[in-house]
Amino acid sequence: MADDFEAMWGALAPVGRSAASGGYFRQPWAGAERELRAWFVEACEQRGLRVQGDGLGNLVGWWGEEHATRPDERLLTGSHLDSVLDGGAYDGPLGVVSALAAIDRMRERGVVPARPVGVSVFVEEEGSRFGLACLGSRLLTGATTWERARELRDRDGVALPDALEAAGLPGPQAGDPDLLAGVTTFVELHVEQGRALVDLGRAIGVASGIWPHGRYRFELSGTADHAGTTRMEDRADPMLTYATTALAADEEARRAGARATFGRVEVVPNGTNAVPSRVTAWLDARCESEGALAELVAGLERRARQRAEVDGTEVRVVAESVSGLVSFDPDLARRVAADHTGGDWPVLPTQAGHDAGILSGAGIPTVMLFVRNPTGVSHSPAEHAELPDCLAGVDALADTLERLCT
Template identity: 75%
Template sequence: MADDFERMWAELAPIGRSSASGGYFRQPFLGAETELRAWFGEQVAARGLEVEADGVGNVVAWWDPVGVGAAAPALLTGSHLDSVLDGGAYDGPLGVVSALAALDLLRSRGVRPQRRIGVSVFAEEEGSRFGLACLGSRLATGALSWADAQELRDRDGVFLGDALASVGLPGATEGGLLDLSGVGTFVELHVEQGRDLVDRGAAVGVASEIWPHGRYRFDLTGEANHAGTTRMEDRADPMLTYAMTALAANKQARLSGSRATFGRVEVEPNGTNAVPSRVTAWLDARCASDAELADLVAVVTRQASERAERDGTALVVTAESVSVSVAFDASLARSVAVDHAGGDWPVIPTEAGHDAGILSAAGIPTAMLFVRNPTGVSHSPAESAELPDCLVGVSALADTLERLAR
């Protein structure tokens, strides 16, 4: 198992990696991510798995050694291969590599599952190109319509359909979407995106819930003018409104124990010696409950609007995506967590979004396994996982699949 895992990881490690930062640029339907998809195709072909793919880039490779087909609810695992901009190596690919290694381990044990087991790769999980996280799984579950998805554009103005066509994908109209109606359980393994397992001294954990979260676009408009000749009191500067909004979001999140981040900003005309005419900024907000998320965004919006009135600027807030809270199947989580050689795995919440949350919200019983991240850092080149912990994760996933496949 260790040799297979290390071999696969070594093959993936260089793909999409920046020589400058050491981070990864694996945006969907572009060179590096397309190369990863080709790699996945080679891996499943070598294992003799049956491949099901749809028109938007979602793929499942099925293992059905006893030929049960659709007679029993299928068991699905896997994750995604795309990354955030300048991201870490483990977010997504660890779940895919671990799923393949877990299948190899089950085969070596002589396991003959009474349910089909699939290894999935969902498209555009991060939302790093088209701004909507878990795009592939949203489409496959019906949480997002193809009509709405076709209106999405990337930062260069490229429509989703054109991006798909550029890599030979026909879109949902011609290529269809994955049929997940026969999936009875989904188990996703993921690197932990925090330090909970480090603090607990545990290599692996099981998810209890996902915090609700959303992405909100703040469009702030003012009046472009000369930076030298325009008196401060004569300005309608949207940058001032944005600056106060970012500080307000930080303060409100700290007061409530929530998360609020402005991580992306666009400025027009973006000149050093010009008062800007427009600032567009994206707020990522996450809270412990749906009500708290709504309250946080409402307070930040109100404070931004009040500041805009004082600055002589205008504000429009658009919710680009909102994911409600997800409580994973508690009995499934317990069955995954208990009775392992090293004792029970801890059951912990996560503030990060995942395809698992989308499938759970669609009514598919879902569990998540986390592998310890010694740095606690994610969405960054510093994201990490140690080989012994990764191998414990593979064993934990294989044990889980074996239990569920009976």
């Protein structure tokens, strides 16, 4: 049984991997990610799953439709295949591969599902290309409209419709199947992205919900100048405003038990001997409550403005995306966490956004399973899960799906 998971995992390992860093570059609608989606379609077809796709590249492979006694209470499980820039192997693909392996396992056990079970792949979950996380599931649920999404551009200025066209996809079409039609439960298995399970000494956990989080673009502008001849006193250097704000983000997040990160920066003109005219920096902020998130971001904007007065620079803050608190269906989480061999799985919150949060927000009862990550490191080439834990994840997912579909 282990062979199915390991064979699939081995097949994906080289796709989009950087020889230099060992990390993955699986940006949506480009080389490696297209290869992964083609692999997924083939894996579904080999299993006799009926594949549905939409004009964005979201995919579902359906099992058990022919004998289902409750065909309108569809059970969906899956995750995504894209990665952040230079990311890990597990974030996303672990949920997709485990879902296929779980179906293999149920079949071998002779399970006949009363509800059709689908394995889903949602596109651009990371937002690493178009800046809006969970873009595929957002468009599918209507959380984001196509009118807004079609204006998105990647770093190279390519508009989303053009990226889709280059990938041979038409974008959302009137004739697209509704991949979520009749779906009444969603289960997402994911590698844990922190160390809670390590601290608890457990391989598997169940998510209670997702912290509110958002991406905020800080546009800091000043005056380009010669780095040699312009006296320090005569400058309006937005780099100093940025540096102060980045340090404030760390301080304030520590104080609040929250997360605040400036991981992306763009400088204009970005020349060694020129004082910059503009620094654009993206804040990723996450807190336990929506009130705390708003307070954290407002505090950082205030700190930026205070420093800007000293620097003679200007500050503009744009919220690019803000996601409210997600509370997964508590009854479903309790049921999934209990009643199986090996004792209850622990139930814990996460700070990471997931397609599960979008589907939950659209009113679909949703649950997440986490697989232990020994270092807690994620979004990095060092992201890891031990094979026995991955196989325990497949077991846990198969058990969960079996209980939910029979």
